[in-house]
Amino acid sequence: MPEQDNDHKHDRHVRVEVFVPSQVDGKSFTWLGDMLVSAAAAEAAAEFGIQGWTPSFQNDAKKVLDRNQSLLAQGVDSGDSLELVDAGGGV
DSSP, rough: OHHHHHHHHHHHEEEEEEEOOTSSSSSEEOOHHHHHHHHHHHHHHHHHHHHSOOOEEEEEEEOOOTTTTTTTTTTTTTEEEEEEEEOOOOO
8 A cells, every 4th residue: 555655664764874074973863764854963963062053964975955855855865974064054
């Protein structure tokens, strides 16, 4: 049944390694794939003790992910390495 397939897709987890340029060690996170990039990035920022940012992620291709889309919609997959970045804009 298609509904079950869709439900299963929404239950998919992604496990990623997140890095911050100012810190040597990354941290592993596991999130539901349909979690918004903004929510996952905010959780990662809090875990790294970062405040005052509008956090997002940058992938290995140096693309800053759209904070208003889900991790899966932005192509995040288990095993990916993401850099935590400030998407806040102007200085």
